Amino acid sequence: MNLSREEQETIITFNEADKTAEVYTHNGRLKKQLNELDIEREEVTKISSDQYGFETFTIPKSWIKIRAKRILSEEQKELLRKRAKSNLHAKVME
Numbered sequence: 001m002n003l004s005r006e007e008q009e010t011i012i013t014f015n016e017a018d019k020t021a022e023v024y025t026h027n028g029r030l031k032k033q034l035n036e037l038d039i040e041r042e043e044v045t046k047i048s049s050d051q052y053g054f055e056t057f058t059i060p061k062s063w064i065k066i067r068a069k070r071i072l073s074e075e076q077k078e079l080l081r082k083r084a085k086s087n088l089h090a091k092v093m094e
Contacts, residue, residue, distance in 0.1 A: 003053070008026035008053070010027050012024075018061065023056065
């Protein structure tokens with residue numbers, strides 16, 4: 001049985017008392033990253049997986065971040081474009 005894209009969820013749960021969070025995911029990139037961290041770092045533990053493709057991990061709650069994309073004015077965007085072109089030109093000249 002294959003799950004639809006809508007059914008392939010990522011759910012992060014934690015409470016205020018514990019220092020860890022539980023990550024339930026079908027996302028391939030996230031599963032790969034968490035499996036690598038499970039091998040490298042003792043803070044990550046793989047709990048379970050199943051035939052539908054989900055995997056569940058525990059991670060430190062402090063690793064959970066919300067990062068909003070920076071809002072730039074048109075002037076800031078233009079300055080960054082010029083800086084990027086200048087850096088690219090400098091690398092080509094090396």
